[in-house]
Amino acid sequence: MSNDWKTLRSELPEDVRLRLDGKREARRLGKALAELRKAMNATQREVAARAAMTQNTVSKIESADDVLLSSIVRYMHSIGGGVELVLKTSDGKAKRVDFDPEINVKQYG
Structure with a gap:
């Protein structure tokens, strides 16, 4: 399937590819973490x-596109934030999972 996407993407006009790349970059998790x-x-x-x-x-x-959830949790808790994951099913139902800040965070005191 990834080959199909690569073929389709290669057939797009350059300006469309650049726009898609820009949107992907803006949504990148690592960039959002750095901004926070x-x-x-x-x-x-x-x-x-x-x-x-x-x-x-x-x-x-x-700078990564793919980050372990445990790393995101540790990262966010280190700056005083938290992580809530929303799991969505194809029928529109959602389940929220909250990650306790006491888990996986080295305490200083």
């Missing part, structure tokens, strides 16, 4: 220390 971190006036190094990660790991999370 900056809004909280936290550095990558501070997030790393609070989340028991390396600064390099935080940088990779912020």
Whole structure:
């Protein structure tokens, strides 16, 4: 199936491909995490220390297209935020899953 998408995408006009790429970039999870971190006036190094990660790991999370949920939870809890996942079925039902901030966060005191 991914080959079908690549073929279809290659047949699109360049301006459409660029617009799609721009929209994908704007929706990227890592970019959103970095924006939240900056809004909280936290550095990558501070997030790393609070989340028991390396600064390099935080940088990779912020530039990745695919991130482990556990890493997102640790990251968000390190800046005082939280994570709520919404699971949606094809018939329109939704189930919310909230991740407790006490899980997977290194406590400092």
